[in-house]
Amino acid sequence: MNTETARxxxxxxxxxxxxxxxxxxxxxxxWTSGNVSARVPGQDLLVIxxxxxxxxxxxxxxxxxxxxxxxxxxxxxxxxxxxxxxAYVYRAMPEVGxxxxxxxxxxxxxxxxxxxxxxxxxxxxxxxxxxxPVGPFALIGGDDIGKGIxxxxxxxxxxxxxxxxxxxxxxxxxxxxxxxxAVMCEDVARTAHLARVLGQPVPIAQxxxxxxxxxxxxVYGQQPTAPASS
Amino acid sequence: MNTETARxxxxxxxxxxxxxxxxxxxxxxxWTSGNVSARVPGQDLLVIxxxxxxxxxxxxxxxxxxxxxxxxxxxxxxxxxxxxxxAYVYRAMPEVGxxxxxxxxxxxxxxxxxxxxxxxxxxxxxxxxxxxPVGPFALIGGDDIGKGIxxxxxxxxxxxxxxxxxxxxxxxxxxxxxxxxAVMCEDVARTAHLARVLGQPVPIAQxxxxxxxxxxxxVYGQQPTAPASS
Amino acid sequence: MNTETARxxxxxxxxxxxxxxxxxxxxxxxWTSGNVSARVPGQDLLVIxxxxxxxxxxxxxxxxxxxxxxxxxxxxxxxxxxxxxxAYVYRAMPEVGxxxxxxxxxxxxxxxxxxxxxxxxxxxxxxxxxxxPVGPFALIGGDDIGKGIxxxxxxxxxxxxxxxxxxxxxxxxxxxxxxxxAVMCEDVARTAHLARVLGQPVPIAQxxxxxxxxxxxxVYGQQPTAPASS
Amino acid sequence: MNTETARxxxxxxxxxxxxxxxxxxxxxxxWTSGNVSARVPGQDLLVIxxxxxxxxxxxxxxxxxxxxxxxxxxxxxxxxxxxxxxAYVYRAMPEVGxxxxxxxxxxxxxxxxxxxxxxxxxxxxxxxxxxxPVGPFALIGGDDIGKGIxxxxxxxxxxxxxxxxxxxxxxxxxxxxxxxxAVMCEDVARTAHLARVLGQPVPIAQxxxxxxxxxxxxVYGQQPTAPASS
Numbered sequence: 001m002n003t004e005t006a007r008x009x010x011x012x013x014x015x016x017x018x019x020x021x022x023x024x025x026x027x028x029x030x031w032t033s034g035n036v037s038a039r040v041p042g043q044d045l046l047v048i049x050x051x052x053x054x055x056x057x058x059x060x061x062x063x064x065x066x067x068x069x070x071x072x073x074x075x076x077x078x079x080x081x082x083x084x085x086x087a088y089v090y091r092a093m094p095e096v097g098x099x100x101x102x103x104x105x106x107x108x109x110x111x112x113x114x115x116x117x118x119x120x121x122x123x124x125x126x127x128x129x130x131x132x133p134v135g136p137f138a139l140i141g142g143d144d145i146g147k148g149i150x151x152x153x154x155x156x157x158x159x160x161x162x163x164x165x166x167x168x169x170x171x172x173x174x175x176x177x178x179x180x181x182a183v184m185c186e187d188v189a190r191t192a193h194l195a196r197v198l199g200q201p202v203p204i205a206q207x208x209x210x211x212x213x214x215x216x217x218x219v220y221g222q223q224p225t226a227p228a229s230s
Numbered sequence: 231m232n233t234e235t236a237r238x239x240x241x242x243x244x245x246x247x248x249x250x251x252x253x254x255x256x257x258x259x260x261w262t263s264g265n266v267s268a269r270v271p272g273q274d275l276l277v278i279x280x281x282x283x284x285x286x287x288x289x290x291x292x293x294x295x296x297x298x299x300x301x302x303x304x305x306x307x308x309x310x311x312x313x314x315x316x317a318y319v320y321r322a323m324p325e326v327g328x329x330x331x332x333x334x335x336x337x338x339x340x341x342x343x344x345x346x347x348x349x350x351x352x353x354x355x356x357x358x359x360x361x362x363p364v365g366p367f368a369l370i371g372g373d374d375i376g377k378g379i380x381x382x383x384x385x386x387x388x389x390x391x392x393x394x395x396x397x398x399x400x401x402x403x404x405x406x407x408x409x410x411x412a413v414m415c416e417d418v419a420r421t422a423h424l425a426r427v428l429g430q431p432v433p434i435a436q437x438x439x440x441x442x443x444x445x446x447x448x449v450y451g452q453q454p455t456a457p458a459s460s
Numbered sequence: 461m462n463t464e465t466a467r468x469x470x471x472x473x474x475x476x477x478x479x480x481x482x483x484x485x486x487x488x489x490x491w492t493s494g495n496v497s498a499r500v501p502g503q504d505l506l507v508i509x510x511x512x513x514x515x516x517x518x519x520x521x522x523x524x525x526x527x528x529x530x531x532x533x534x535x536x537x538x539x540x541x542x543x544x545x546x547a548y549v550y551r552a553m554p555e556v557g558x559x560x561x562x563x564x565x566x567x568x569x570x571x572x573x574x575x576x577x578x579x580x581x582x583x584x585x586x587x588x589x590x591x592x593p594v595g596p597f598a599l600i601g602g603d604d605i606g607k608g609i610x611x612x613x614x615x616x617x618x619x620x621x622x623x624x625x626x627x628x629x630x631x632x633x634x635x636x637x638x639x640x641x642a643v644m645c646e647d648v649a650r651t652a653h654l655a656r657v658l659g660q661p662v663p664i665a666q667x668x669x670x671x672x673x674x675x676x677x678x679v680y681g682q683q684p685t686a687p688a689s690s
Numbered sequence: 691m692n693t694e695t696a697r698x699x700x701x702x703x704x705x706x707x708x709x710x711x712x713x714x715x716x717x718x719x720x721w722t723s724g725n726v727s728a729r730v731p732g733q734d735l736l737v738i739x740x741x742x743x744x745x746x747x748x749x750x751x752x753x754x755x756x757x758x759x760x761x762x763x764x765x766x767x768x769x770x771x772x773x774x775x776x777a778y779v780y781r782a783m784p785e786v787g788x789x790x791x792x793x794x795x796x797x798x799x800x801x802x803x804x805x806x807x808x809x810x811x812x813x814x815x816x817x818x819x820x821x822x823p824v825g826p827f828a829l830i831g832g833d834d835i836g837k838g839i840x841x842x843x844x845x846x847x848x849x850x851x852x853x854x855x856x857x858x859x860x861x862x863x864x865x866x867x868x869x870x871x872a873v874m875c876e877d878v879a880r881t882a883h884l885a886r887v888l889g890q891p892v893p894i895a896q897x898x899x900x901x902x903x904x905x906x907x908x909v910y911g912q913q914p915t916a917p918a919s920s
Contacts (some may be wrong), residue, residue, distance in 0.1 A: 016339070022889065030874060031873050051912060052911030056761055078911075079910055105881050105884060108885075110808040111811070112885035113888050113890055115889055118737060121333070121342050121372070121396065124396055125395070137892075137898070139901055139902065140902070148864065164810055165812055166812045167813070184261060191333070191338045191339050193884060194335060195340075195342035198345070199345055204367070204395050208369060212370070216437055219311065221281050221282025222280070222282055233654050256490065258659065351568055351627070353563050417491075418491075422563050425568075427569075427573070428657075429575055438597070441599055450493075450511060450512055451511050452512055452537055454512060564792050580802040581855055581856065643721050644723075647723075651799050653796045657799075657887055659805055661802045662803065662855060664804065664855050672829065675830065675831060680742055681722075681768075682768055
C-alpha cells in the first residue's frame with residue numbers, strides 16, 4: 001500500500017467515523033445496530049464500522065479496513081457483521097462509493113410488512129424517483145443479503161432498499177450521499193406511514209414524479225463551480 | 231446599495247442563519263430540506279438559505295441575497311431551490327416580511343392526503359384562526375408554487391398553507407413570526423393527527439374560534455411598551 | 461413586603477424559571493405555549509412565566525409576581541395570558557402550591573376528543589389514582605377555565621385535568637410536583653394512545669388501582685428523614 | 691466486607707449510575723420512573739438506584755447497596771421501590787448479573803394490551819430469539835412481580851418480559867447487557883407497533899428465527915481476544 005492510498009484510507013476512516021453521528025442525530029439507530037462504509041477509490045478495499053462498538057467510541061482508529069470479500073485487512077476490531085453485504089454491493093456496483101445500513105423504525109415497519117413505500121410526496125420523488133422498493137428476506141452470513149440488495153436496486157431509481165423483515169440499505173456515490181439517503185428514507189417512511197394512517201394519500205402522476213426526479217438530480221444543491229456544500 | 235441597507239442586510243443574514251436552528255430544534259427538517267427567508271424592508275430584495283448546505287454550516291456569510299425575481303444579487307452560494315416560491319410571495323403580499331418552508335412530518339402527512347387540518351384545539355384557533363388550508367399540487371421551477379401559496383392564503387386567516395403532496399409554507403410580518411407559524415403548524419398537525427387516530431375530535435364552534443383568534447392576535451405576548459420578547 | 465417575603469419570592473422566581481426547562485426537556489411545549497407558576501406561601505401572591513417570552517430567555521428576572529386576582533405586582537413583563545386560570549386555582553384550592561399548563565401533544569389529543577384517559581397502566585394508578593378526567597370547554601379571559609379546572613379536579617384523585625379542546629392543567633403541593641404531574645400526564649397519555657391504537661387494553665381492577673395509589677402516595681421516594689430528592 | 695469487595699462495589703455503583711444515562715438518552719424513562727441494578731459478583735448483594743431521585747442527580751454516591759432480600763446495606767437513600775423485584779430475580783437466576791426496569795412507551799403499550807411482541811424483524815430474532823413474552827399482572831410490595839418475571843422468562847429465550855399493565859423488566863449477564871436489552875426491547879416494540887398499524891406484518895419462519903438467534907449470540911460483536919467493546 002503506497003503513501004497516497006494510506007492517506008486516502010486515513011481520511012475515509014475519519015469521514016466514516018464522523019458520519020455515524022448523523023445516524024444517531026436523526027435517531028436511525030439503537031445501541032450499535034447500524035453501520036456506514038466507504039469504498040477506497042481505485043482499490044479493492046472498503047472501510048467500515050467495527051462490530052458491536054458503541055457510537056460514542058467510534059474514532060478513525062476503530063474503523064476497520066476490509067477487502068471486497070469482507071476479510072479484515074487493517075484494524076484492531078472485528079468488522080461489522082454486515083460487512084459481507086456491503087462488500088457484495090461494492091463488487092457488483094462499481095459506481096457505488098458508500099453504503100449504509102440501519103433498522104430505522106418507520107422504514108423497518110414497511111419492511112416488516114413487505115410493502116414498498118409509495119411515492120406520495122415530492123421529497124420522495126426528488127430523492128428516490130418513485131417508490132422505495134422491498135427486497136427479499138435473506139439470512140445474514142453469506143451473499144444472500146448483498147444479492148437481494150443489488151437485484152432489487154437494479155430495477156429502480158431509488159438509492160434505498162427495504163430488506164424484508166430486516167431494515168434499510170442505501171447506496172451513494174460516496175458515504176455521505178448514502179447517509180443522506182438513509183436519513184431521507186426514514187423521513188419519507190414516517191410521512192408515508194402517518195399519511196396512510198390518517199386517510200387517503202393522493203397519488204402523484206408518474207410524469208410529475210419523473211420531472212421532479214430529473215430536476216433534483218441535476219439542479220439541486222451547489223454546482224461544482226460553487227464552494228462545495230458539506 | 232447604501233450603508234444603512236448594507237447594515238440591514240447584514241443583520242437579516244445573521245437573523246435568518248440563526249432562525250434555521252429553530253427548524254432543527256423542533257425536528258421540522260431532515261438533512262437540508264427546509265428554509266427560511268426574510269424581506270429586506272424597503273428594498274426589492276430578500277435573504278435566504280443557500281441550496282443543499284447543511285444546517286451546521288449556516289452562518290451569516292453563507293446566507294445569500296436575491297432580488298424579488300429570485301436572482302442571486304450577493305453571496306457565494308446558489309440560493310435555495312425554493313427561492314422562486316419565496317420571491318413570488320414577497321411580490322404578491324407586501325405585508326409579508328418572512329417566509330418559511332418545511333416538509334415537517336405530520337403537516338406533510340395531511341398535505342399528502344390533500345386534507346386541511348381541522349381546528350379542534352384552541353392553540354390552532356389562536357394562531358391560525360381556523361383550519362390550515364391545502365393548496366394545489368405544483369411543480370417546482372416556475373411561479374406555480376408561489377401562486378398556489380398566495381391564492382390559498384388569500385381565503386384564510388392562516389399564516390400556514392399545506393401544499394398538496396409537498397409540505398408547508400408559512401408567512402409572517404418578519405422571519406421570526408414565519409418560523410413560529412411553522413413550529414406551531416407541525417405542533418397542531420401532530421395533535422390533530424393523534425386525535426383523529428384516537429377517536430372523534432369535538433368541533434369548536436365558529437364563534438369560539440373567532441373569539442380566540444381575535445383575542446390572541448391582539449392581547450397575547452408583550453405589548454410594544456413592554457420590553458420586547460425574543 | 462418584608463425581607464423574608466422578598467427572599468422567598470426571589471427563590472421561587474429562580475425555581476420557576478428553572479422548572480420550565482423540564483417542559484422543554486420532555487417536549488411538552490412548542491415555542492412559548494406552556495407555563496409554570498408557584499404560590500408564595502403565606503401571601504396572596506403567585507409567581508409565573510411572562511407572556512410570549514422564549515424559554516431560552518427565562519431567568520428569575522423575567523418571571524413576574526401577581527396577586528391572586530392575576531394583576532401584576534412586580535416584574536418587567538406582562539404575565540402569562542393563562543394567569544387568571546392559575547390564580548383561580550390558588551384562590552379555590554389552598555393546598556395547591558404549584559400549577560402547570562401545557563398543550564402536550566398526546567394529552568391534548570385526548571382533550572380534543574373530550575375523552576378521559578382510562579387507567580390501564582400501574583404508573584397512572586400510582587400518580588393519578590385512576591383516569592385523568594376531562595374538564596369543560598372554556599374561553600380564555602375570565603374565570604371559566606379556572607372554574608372548570610377546580611370543579612373537575614374536585615371529583616378525582618388526579619392532579620391533572622384535560623381541558624376540552626385545549627390542553628392540560630396540573631396541580632401540586634409545590635411547582636416541582638405540578639411539573640412532575642405534567643410530565644407523567646403526557647407519558648401516560650402517550651402509552652394509553654399507543655395501547656388504544658394497538659389493540660384491546662386490559663382494565664385494571666379498581667381495588668388494584670386503589671392499592672397502587674395509596675402505596676405510591678405514602679411509600680415512594682425518599683422519606684422526610686432521608687436527604688431530599690430533587 | 692473486605693477491600694476487594696469494597697472496590698468492586700465502588701466500581702459497580704459508578705457503572706450503574708452511568709448506565710442510567712442510556713435510559714434517558716433513548717427516552718425510555720420519564721422523571722424518575724426506571725432503574726438499573728447490578729449483582730455484586732460472589733456476594734449476596736446488589737447495587738441499585740435510590741427511590742425517586744432525579745437522573746441528573748445520580749452519582750456513584752447516591753446508588754445504594756442492598757442484600758438479596760432487598761434490605762438496605764449501605765447508602766444514604768432509600769432503595770428503589772422496585773428493589774424487591776430485582777432481588778427476587780438475582781435469588782432465582784444465578785446467571786443474571788444485571789436487571790433493568792422501565793415503563794418505555796411502546797413496550798408498555800403492548801403490556802397494557804397483554805400482548806406479546808411478535809417476532810417480525812431480524813433484530814428481534816437476533817436479540818430476543820422470538821417473541822417478547824407477557825408476564826402476569828402483579829402488585830408491587832411483595833415477591834409477586836419477581837416471581838412473575840422469573841416464571842415468564844423461564845419459558846423463553848428473551849431477556850425481556852412485559853409485565854401486564856405495568857412495563858418492562860430485562861436481564862443480562864451484567865448491567866450493561868440488561869440495559870442493551872431494555873433499549874432494544876423498546877426499539878422492536880416501536881417497529882412492531884408501527885408495522886401492526888401499517889398493514890400485515892409478514893411472519894419469519896421459526897427455523898430462520900432460530901438461525902438468526904444462534905448466530906447473533908455466538909458471532910456478533912468483538913470476541914474475547916479482541917479489545918472489548920464498551
